[in-house]
Amino acid sequence: MSYYRKHLFFCTNQRAEGAERPSCAQCGSPELRAWMKSRIKELGLAGAGGVRVNIAGCLDRCELGPVLVVYPEGVWYTYIDEDDLEEILQAHVIEGRPVERLRLPDAPDGPP
Ligand code: FES
Numbered sequence: 138m139s140y141y142r143k144h145l146f147f148c149t150n151q152r153a154e155g156a157e158r159p160s161c162a163q164c165g166s167p168e169l170r171a172w173m174k175s176r177i178k179e180l181g182l183a184g185a186g187g188v189r190v191n192i193a194g195c196l197d198r199c200e201l202g203p204v205l206v207v208y209p210e211g212v213w214y215t216y217i218d219e220d221d222l223e224e225i226l227q228a229h230v231i232e233g234r235p236v237e238r239l240r241l242p243d244a245p246d247g248p249p
Pocket residue numbers: 148149150151159160161162194195196197198199202203204
């Protein structure tokens with residue numbers, strides 16, 4: 138068993154204006170990560186044996202971002218707002234059911 142039941146990594150990479158590739162921070166990922174972290178605390182899910190939310194640097198799926206990945210399953214998501222994150226929290230993190238509508242393919246150009 139893992140130290141954390143679920144471990145979420147949010148890309149919060151910020152590229153300079155005019156960079157060749159987009160970056161997740163341009164889509165609000167730092168603020169949305171902070172919202173998810175506080176929501177998990179609010180629900181009493183944080184800590185050992187529970188859920189951990191961490192900042193990640195670029196995860197190299199920039200064009201599909203903002204992105205986050207949930208372990209131990211290794212399920213990748215994109216999201217737009219707090220409603221999307223709440224759905225991931227309730228369905229996947231709490232109930233163990235990945236949210237297919239927000240899921241990214243496991244392989245480049247492949248189905249989830
Ligand atoms: S900037 Fe987020 S995946 Fe690259």
